[in-house]
Structure formats: C-alpha cells, structure tokens
Amino acid sequence: MKSRGMPTIGQRNRLQYIILGLLNQRPQTGYDLAKAFENEIGEFWQAQHSQIYPMLKRLEAAGEISHEDTVTGEKLAKKQYTLTAAGREKLVAWVSQPSPELTPSKDEFILKLYFIKTASDPRIQPMLREQYQLHQSQLHHLQQRQETVFPNQAAIDQAYGHYLILDHAIERESHYVEWLAQYLEK
Amino acid sequence: MKSRGMPTIGQRNRLQYIILGLLNQRPQTGYDLAKAFENEIGEFWQAQHSQIYPMLKRLEAAGEISHEDTVTGEKLAKKQYTLTAAGREKLVAWVSQPSPELTPSKDEFILKLYFIKTASDPRIQPMLREQYQLHQSQLHHLQQRQETVFPNQAAIDQAYGHYLILDHAIERESHYVEWLAQYLEK
DNA sequence: AGAAAACATGTAATTAATTACATGTTTTAA
C-alpha cells in the first residue's frame, strides 16, 4: 500500500497553490489566470495556459475549486472558478508553511560571462551593453507600472502583496543594472 | 521532410552548452561536473547527475566531446571527458550569440507575500525574519568563498569569469537581504 | 465592412528536470 493517487509526500507542485492564491483574490477564468502569469506575478512565476487548464480540472476534481458557466455576448462560454472552503484551507496552510529552500535560479548570460576567462576578452563589453539595455528597459517598464498601479498610499493599502512584489522586482532589476554598469567601460 | 533528429530550430537546452563550457576549462568526469553545479555555478544553473550522464553520452555521440578511461586505485573506473574541435566551435558560437531573453525566475516566498493582502497581517514579520536568516547565512557563505577562492588580484585574473559570477551572486544576495530588512520591524 | 487583436478553452507531443532505483570503490576519520 503506497500511492493513493496523490504524490507521496514532500510535495512540490507550487502551481496549484499559486492558482488557489489568485482565485482567492477574486473568481477568475483560466484565461485571466494566464494573464496574471504574464503580468503582475510574471516576475516571480510563469505558467502557460496549457499548464493552467489541466490544473484547474485537477483542483476542481479535488474539490478545492468550483466553476460557474457564464456567457459573454451571444455565445462565448467562460468558466469562472472560485475557491471552495477546502481550497481556502489549503491555501492558508501553504502560506503559513515555512519556505526554507533557496530558490534555484538560472541565468544564461551570467554563465556565458563565466566561460570567458580573461578580463580583456573583446566579447565582454558588447555582452554587458546588450544586457544593460535589456535590463534598463525592463526596469523602466516596471517603474511605469508602479506609477500607474500605485499612484497613492490608498492603492498600496488595497493591494499590499501586489505592491511588495512589484517593489521587489524593481529593486532586483535596479541592482542588476547597477552591477552591469560597474563593469561597463565608459 | 522535417525532423532530422535535432530540434527543429530555436533551440533551448542550455545544459549542453554549459557542460561544453565546463569541459573547456579542463577535462572532467561526470561526477566533477555534478559538483560544479553544486558549487561554483550552482547559483545560476542546476543539474543533477541523472541529467548530466545522459547528456555526456549525447554530446559524445554528436562528436562534440570524447572521453578517456582512467582508473583510480585498484579498479575505480573514471571517464575523463574532453572537448573536440567541433565542441569548442559550438561553445564559442553559443557564447557569441546574443542573450536577448529576460531569464524567467521563480520565487515561492515572494509569491506567498503577494497573497497576503494587508500590511498588518501577523504572518508577514515571521516570514520576513525566516527569509532574512536564510539569505543572510547564504550571503555569509558566499562571502567566505570569495575570500578563500580570490584572496588577491592574481587569483581574480586567473579565473575572471568565476570571479564575476561570485561577485554577482554576492551582490544579489546582499540586496535581497537589504530589501527584507527594509520591511522588517525592529 | 473587414481585418486584426484580444478573449476563451482545450489537447497532444515533446523536452526538461527531479526523484528514485541500483551498484560498486576509495578515502578519511573515529
């Protein structure tokens, strides 16, 4: 007697919790969730719709979410998903659990630098310039979003988590840009 | 006429290039490579030995690396892998290519914060403290490694890429810790 | 009026990655 359909223990699969968290904010469709992974939380988690729709079915089968069919216009069918009590419990349990693992991250550009052995290699400066532009424009984009989404304190108080995540993303990009600038020759 | 055994175009699979890069530094065994993913480059890429050994076979079949059998002690068999000319070419081509994609990253802790709606939620401070300790100790660890691996300028010049990667990791952790401290109540 | 972009939902196929299984040797420290 071993498996019961559910993974043994030591679960990974954070996607399910993130979806529960998003649905806890308000009922949403799979499409809406996919947009969230492109926008507000895209800096810290990614998922395609092809991963989201099956997960919604799985969560519904597990009784953690439920859906209501609605129609937009003449016949465009939508499924609005909502958390059940069980889903809300599971979400709270996840958030309350410690997160003692350092998140592994991957950075192809930094690795390319790693494989360049000498400081005088002529490839270094163009590479740094390319990344500088890339991260600089990403930083601008994030800063603009912050200005439009959080123009005042009231907006911050209403979506504190969203504010934190954007602030963290901006700080991260900002320091990445500074690090690049440090090695860029004027 | 479509597939030729190789992925159509727009290849991902960076692992192969990273292995080529590591082998370009010096001939190494699969075990050595696995250690590198735990240590010097572990901050920016991860791979298990179960991913590495099959990839070594694949690269050898493609004629990009070759191996030499050696024996340690009485009978412990090792395979020292080396880059071929084709492998070195492929590595250079990869490094020289632009890296115009922002690396997607994942951070479970930041997402948990995102799902906490109000600044007064009692769970925030303990969570921040936990992460502060985690990242603080990681920062110390990296700083110590920098001191031992790069005690002087000569050491830096001999492994400039390694120095850059460690420096970047330290800066990243350092700013993460600062960001956490900013929201920590004294 | 027509075209393009955005909305909306799914499945299939493939690839990447992790975890578990499996085995044996050599070195180091108690």
Add this chain to the structure above:
DNA sequence: TTAAAACATGTAATTAATTACATGTTTTCT
C-alpha cells in the same frame, strides 16, 4: 579496523514545463 563520507556511473519512473496543434467568439481599430 571499521564505518561513514566521498568518489564514481549509470537507468527508470515520474512530474513539470514548453511548444505545437486545434477551434471558435468578441471587440477594437482602420
């Protein structure tokens, strides 16, 4: 001397993630 840790190499099974396939509606812009 003996046990543990580190060295060394592989495969199998599972899960996660991406890319491609597949279809249709509504809204917005020209």
